[in-house]
Amino acid sequence: MKVCMFHLMPYRDLAPDFDQRYKSAYLDPVWFDVADPDKVGQYYNSTLDEMVYAARAGMHGLCTNQHHQNVYGFMANPSLMGSVLAKLTNGLNVAIVQIGSTLPSTSPPTRVAEEYALIDCISGGRLVAGFPTGLPTDATISNGVIPIEQRERYREALQLVLKAWQAREVFAWNGKHYQLPMVNLWPRPIQQPHPPIWIPGSGSATTVEFVVDRDDCFCHLSYFGARNAETLGDYYWDTVARKGRDANPYRLGFLQLIGVSESDAAAEEYAPHVEYFFHKLLYTPQYYQAIPGYQDYPSLMRVLKAPLRERFDLRGLKYKDFVDRGFLIAGSAATVRDQLTEAVKRLRIGHLLALLHFGSMPHQLCLKNIDLFCRDVLPHIEGLWDDEWQDRWWPQRLQVARPMASAADGGC
Amino acid sequence: MATVEQRKIRCWQGKIETEIEVSGDGPPVLFLHGPWGLRGDRKFLDRLAALHRVYAPRHPGTTSGDPEAIHRLDELWDLVVYYGELFDRLGLEAPALLGHSFGGMVACEIAATMPERAGKLVLIDPLGLWRDDRPVKNWMIMPEDQLRPALFAAPNGKAARRFFELPDESDARVEVQASFIWSQACTGKFVWPIPDRGLKKRIHRIAAPTLIIWGTADGIVSPDYAQDFAQRIANARIEPIGDAGHLPHLEQPDRVAQLVGRFLLD
Numbered sequence: 255m256k257v258c259m260f261h262l263m264p265y266r267d268l269a270p271d272f273d274q275r276y277k278s279a280y281l282d283p284v285w286f287d288v289a290d291p292d293k294v295g296q297y298y299n300s301t302l303d304e305m306v307y308a309a310r311a312g313m314h315g316l317c318t319n320q321h322h323q324n325v326y327g328f329m330a331n332p333s334l335m336g337s338v339l340a341k342l343t344n345g346l347n348v349a350i351v352q353i354g355s356t357l358p359s360t361s362p363p364t365r366v367a368e369e370y371a372l373i374d375c376i377s378g379g380r381l382v383a384g385f386p387t388g389l390p391t392d393a394t395i396s397n398g399v400i401p402i403e404q405r406e407r408y409r410e411a412l413q414l415v416l417k418a419w420q421a422r423e424v425f426a427w428n429g430k431h432y433q434l435p436m437v438n439l440w441p442r443p444i445q446q447p448h449p450p451i452w453i454p455g456s457g458s459a460t461t462v463e464f465v466v467d468r469d470d471c472f473c474h475l476s477y478f479g480a481r482n483a484e485t486l487g488d489y490y491w492d493t494v495a496r497k498g499r500d501a502n503p504y505r506l507g508f509l510q511l512i513g514v515s516e517s518d519a520a521a522e523e524y525a526p527h528v529e530y531f532f533h534k535l536l537y538t539p540q541y542y543q544a545i546p547g548y549q550d551y552p553s554l555m556r557v558l559k560a561p562l563r564e565r566f567d568l569r570g571l572k573y574k575d576f577v578d579r580g581f582l583i584a585g586s587a588a589t590v591r592d593q594l595t596e597a598v599k600r601l602r603i604g605h606l607l608a609l610l611h612f613g614s615m616p617h618q619l620c621l622k623n624i625d626l627f628c629r630d631v632l633p634h635i636e637g638l639w640d641d642e643w644q645d646r647w648w649p650q651r652l653q654v655a656r657p658m659a660s661a662a663d664g665g666c
Numbered sequence: 667m668a669t670v671e672q673r674k675i676r677c678w679q680g681k682i683e684t685e686i687e688v689s690g691d692g693p694p695v696l697f698l699h700g701p702w703g704l705r706g707d708r709k710f711l712d713r714l715a716a717l718h719r720v721y722a723p724r725h726p727g728t729t730s731g732d733p734e735a736i737h738r739l740d741e742l743w744d745l746v747v748y749y750g751e752l753f754d755r756l757g758l759e760a761p762a763l764l765g766h767s768f769g770g771m772v773a774c775e776i777a778a779t780m781p782e783r784a785g786k787l788v789l790i791d792p793l794g795l796w797r798d799d800r801p802v803k804n805w806m807i808m809p810e811d812q813l814r815p816a817l818f819a820a821p822n823g824k825a826a827r828r829f830f831e832l833p834d835e836s837d838a839r840v841e842v843q844a845s846f847i848w849s850q851a852c853t854g855k856f857v858w859p860i861p862d863r864g865l866k867k868r869i870h871r872i873a874a875p876t877l878i879i880w881g882t883a884d885g886i887v888s889p890d891y892a893q894d895f896a897q898r899i900a901n902a903r904i905e906p907i908g909d910a911g912h913l914p915h916l917e918q919p920d921r922v923a924q925l926v927g928r929f930l931l932d
Contacts, residue, residue: 395807398859402736402851430740541809547851547858551733554847558840 255598255638256645258315258351259308259624260509260607262327263301263335264535266614267293272325272534273569279537280324280391288325300617302335306342307621308610311628314636314652315349315382317607320356321389322396326535331355333369340377349649350377353384353454353473353607358404359397362432363411364439367418371443379444379651384452384473385412387461390548391538401547405460407431420447450647452507452605460553462490466497466505471605471647473507477536478566480510480597481580487601504604504645510597511609513584514626521584523619524612525573528582531613532568582612587630594635604639605647668715670708674729677751682739683732684752687722690715693785694761695930696753697722698769700913701805703849704728705842706829707766710915713923714764718930721756725769727852728845736852742863745856746775753783762786762930763874766915767886768793768853771865774895778871787876788926789895791884791912794869796862800888806850806858816885818911825917869898876902877929879922881910 268288269275276283305316316339318332329335336352343350350373355366374381387408393399399407410429417425417437424438443449454473455461465472472490476483490506499505511531513524549557576582583593598606610627611620645653668689676683687704689711695718699707704724714720726748727736739745749772753761763784765773770792777784796802803816810830814821817829832839856863876899880892889906896902905925907914915922 394858400855400858401806402855406737539809541807546806546847546849547854551844551848555840555844558843 255503255604255606255636255640256314256349256648257606257608257632257636258317258349259305259313260317260319260609261301261305261611262319262321262535262609263297263329264327264531264613265289265294265325266297266616268325268530268534268614273537277537278539278542279326279535280542281395283325298335300620301329301611302338302342304611304617304620304624305339308624308628309339309343309346309348311624312632313348313608313624313628315351315605316343317351317353317384319353320386320392322392324391324538326538333366333373336373336381337369337376340373340380343380344376344378347652347654349380349382349652351382351384351452353382353452354386355384356386356388356393356397357411357415358399358407359388359393360411362434363414364418364434364437366411367415367439368441370415370449371419371439371441374443374445374449375441379449380649381443381445381449382452382647382649383443383449384454385415386454389543390545391542394545394548395542401545403431404548405550409464416448419443445649450649452647454507457486458549458553459489459556460550462486462493466490466493466499469499469505471505471507473509473605473607475509475607477509477511477532477581477609479580479582480508480601480603483508483601491602501602502604502643502646503602503639504643504647506601506603507605507607508597508601508603509607509609510594511582511612512590512594512623512627512631513582513610514587514590514623514631515584516586516626518585518589521577521586522573524582524584524615527613527615527619528576528584529573529613532571532576532581535613536568587626590627591631591634594631595638598635598638604643604645606635668712675752675755677755678738678748682726682735682748683729684726684735685724685729686756687711688720689722690718690720692718693930694719694721694758696756696758696761696763698763698765698772699725700767700769701850701853702829703845705845706913706916710919710923713919714926717927718762721758721761723752725772725849725853727855728849730845733848736855739855742775742856745772746779749776750780750783759783760785762788764788764790764926765792766790767912768857768861770794771857771861771863774865774869774872775863777874778865778868781871781873784872784874786930787872787874787899788879788929789876790879790915790922791881791887792878792891792895793857793861793887794863794865795891795894796860797891797894800890802861803886804859805886806854816911817913818917819881819883819909820917823917825913829913829916866898869895870900872899874901877926878902878904879914879925880904880906881912881914881917882906882908883910884912884914886912
């Protein structure tokens with residue numbers, strides 16, 4: 255299997271009373287009341303350092319993502335981060351996983367096609383092209399996309415991007431949402447006809463159907479842990495079977511919060527950071543997320559009748575609850591690898607997206623987490639599936655034997 | 667209570683099915699509902715139906731069984747032309763147009779684009795204009811505890827309770843919830859993210875005598891907008907409704923029906 259370092263690039267030093275002052279981590283907190291721009295500069299740099307450190311320590315891929323107007327994660331343009339990472343990891347066997355730029359809110363979407371192609375060129379063909387539809391708060395509020403059009407814009411934009419990457423002739427695009435008189439993209443990706451495509455989702459049946467139909471990799475970006483994703487996982491694999499696709503685990507990615515320490519007891523060092531993550535950063539009320547129209551009609555009916563994803567009162571939970579209920583897999587390396595192995599097998603995860611930095615975690619603790627994970631966990635799980643399945647959703651040039659993972663040798 | 671006929675018409679090259687509630691007898695009135703669908707408006711429409719033939723179509727996409735119809739229209743211009751076609755199919759030459767909130771904006775657009783198709787115009791707390799000093803509240807992203815006092819002068823009064831209540835039985839509950847959400851999604855297509863689609867450039871074309879009704883406690887569109895509409899429409903007058911928010915025809919149905927009835931028969 256492949257394991258990728260995922261990073262949200264959150265605000266790490268919110269005031270203790272932040273969650274009393276604000277009802278939402280999104281949209282409401284005003285920059286000048288909350289943020290220190292010098293600190294934010296440090297966060298961006300630390301994030302890049304942590305990602306490069308993870309690459310050197312043996313992770314297979316580095317994941318960036320796009321969010322806006324919030325304290326929870328604000329890589330406003332993931333291509334900026336991804337291009338830096340591409341440059342800094344040249345020569346390493348590591349994928350740059352952009353998961354990614356939000357098509358419906360980028361106009362024209364050929365801009366994303368250009369940026370991704372550029373990253374693929376800089377990285378020497380190591381790009382994984384992720385195409386999220388975008389959170390409602392990001393796409394419809396921060397970027398003004400009409401909620402009921404978000405999905406159809408996304409689908410048209412994806413078609414346009416794929417054609418723009420591959421077309422051998424200049425073409426005109428006369429779409430419903432985009433019209434361009436002459437498309438002849440410069441640059442094009444090294445990987446032809448296109449880089450591997452990963453599509454994230456968080457519980458929409460429509461997205462699951464769409465991804466399986468397209469035969470792309472579906473990434474379930476849940477923060478509630480593998481144990482709470484079994485309903486969606488089962489639905490996903492049922493859909494895969496129903497549509498006659500193979501059961502290749504690499505067609506599923508899954509995000510998991512992970513904290514590795516010297517012992518299970520010592521892992522309590524992650525307690526304040528995971529509580530900060532769930533209590534402060536992840537606090538986004540329904541009225542900013544469930545905007546009428548963000549789901550299509552079939553998904554709306556499904557959610558009203560039998561949701562694929564459970565809802566939790568996160569503020570009522572503490573570190574022990576997050577661990578006991580599987581939101582966070584934390585403990586000694588042995589504990590973590592046992593639990594991860596079980597989760598990976600249960601959900602058939604081929605691409606594990608490891609959130610090794612979460613919440614208020616300081617830089618040094620993040621590096622420690624990466625070190626312990628890459629030294630004592632990764633070597634025990636990365637062989638899973640490889641004797642049976644080939645990863646068809648991975649850059650061709652990285653499909654070579656990797657050296658044994660070893661702890662990073664500094665440099666940050 | 668008036669007998670209500672549920673009529674279904676398929677138009678727009680056969681791609682949109684529209685259910686129209688038709689009731690009463692008398693001069694024709696066409697009612698265009700607001701963002702939350704037609705469910706709550708029946709009591710008010712029954713009063714109007716005592717002296718009028720009332721046509722209440724559901725906006726595209728909100729007719730049960732055809733939720734995808736909303737994707738057959740791309741923008742406000744399509745919606746106005748679509749309503750022109752629907753008037754033709756209903757045999758309505760120049761009905762009185764009565765619109766609430768989003769429906770008020772659509773009624774204005776129809777009356778400005780095709781002045782000959784609107785006999786009279788009644789606007790109840792309409793959307794369509796924008797003032798930076800009185801920004802319209804975004805009802806699609808408001809929690810219920812803020813939405814209630816914005817919509818109703820009495821947030822826990824009978825009208826508010828009826829508006830938000832859900833049936834106990836699960837299938838019926840899902841149906842009401844879905845209709846409430848999907849109606850906002852479909853109408854929101856034409857006003858998101860700011861309910862200003864340039865009506866200010868076209869509103870001077872409205873020729874129909876116009877009555878502007880506004881709940882004095884409207885927390886979505888400030889009652890100050892009543893003057894902005896009245897100043898731009900040649901023949902308009904304002905009737906403020908006390909003890910009412912954004913839905914005065916639900917909160918004060920007798921008073922609003924009486925005012926509308928008198929204006930239409932005048």
